[in-house]
């Protein structure tokens with residue numbers, strides 16, 4: 001049996017994607033910039049010519065909505081490339097699923113890559129990023145390591161991810177504080193639709209262009225302080241949009257807010273760090289290597305039971321061994 005296993009690492013957006021202009025094509029209303037992480041990843045093998053269509057995640061058969069999303073995604077790619085047949089998607093998440101730790105970014109990047117391998121298609125990384133986008137927007141950026149940008153584009157052909165710097169020199173660590181890794185109630189797809197009802201949604205989109213320019217400059221200049229300040233501001237704005245919706249909602253839990261205060265306090269004490277938060281309660285703290293251990297100690301003191309995972313820059317898409 002051919003092994004088509006692809007490994008994709010998750011990425012965390014520093015300038016976030018939160019809003020679509022075309023839901024079916026997953027065309028965003030803004031560009032986004034991310035850091036690919038080495039600590040979290042997904043391995044996915046698309047097995048062809050099976051008796052039926054199935055999705056296995058972490059060794060268990062998945063049914064219902066989560067399975068439909070994955071199966072209909074593969075069917076969509078099959079149509080695009082004029083191929084057909086049954087398949088099994090066999091995937092392992094080395095990241096908590098649906099908890100705002102970007103499992104969908106690594107999931108659909110790995111699945112798109114495995115599809116391309118299974119059907120022996122000759123696709124560039126840019127093309128692969130476009131295919132990944134059809135599964136989950138943030139997956140466009142997980143094709144690349146280091147820092148990546150997703151250009152919002154005008155249509156499917158112009159909305160793709162690109163590497164900014166795959167082997168950055170910046171001393172940047174991301175400390176993921178896993179408060180709660182239960183599946184969230186409002187998926188990212190739902191959350192960003194609801195966000196459109198917020199009076200802050202249009203201003204949020206307008207801020208994006210300048211933030212992208214500034215974040216690119218911070219990366220180019222190896223400027224951790226500017227990167228952290230911008231990332232924190234951008235994440236806070238995204239969560240403010242959600243709180244002001246017609247039906248207000250938030251992904252924050254009490255511990256999320258406690259960690260925001262902790263980061264601010266540590267900064268006052270001279271330990272430079274910043275937070276970013278995605279569609280879930282978990283907090284990611286941006287810092288430099290020299291302060292990382294002390295910050296983790298402070299988090300443990302405040303919340304002794306949480307799991308903490310430190311991450312550096314991860315690589316782009318990879319294929320695992322050829323034969324099994």
Ligand SMILES: Nc1ncnc2c1ncn2[C@@H]1O[C@H](COP(=O)(O)OP(=O)(O)OP(=O)(O)O)[C@@H](O)[C@H]1O
Nearest residue numbers: 066091097098099100101102103104105107187188
């Ligand atoms: N390994 C996998 N293979 C295929 N689909 C997966 C895999 N892991 C997660 N998914 C699917 O990805 C989606 C998770 O996206 P969702 O937006 O809810 O959560 P998330 O993990 O917080 O990701 P993000 O932070 O990118 O929003 C779910 O539909 C889930 O079933």
Ligand SMILES: C[C@@](O)(CCOP(=O)(O)OP(=O)(O)O)CC(=O)O
Nearest residue numbers: 013016017136137138188189278279
């Ligand atoms: C807050 C975010 O993590 C939202 C990610 O949203 P998804 O990429 O999961 O959304 P869909 O395209 O609907 O699948 C910000 C980001 O990663 O840019």
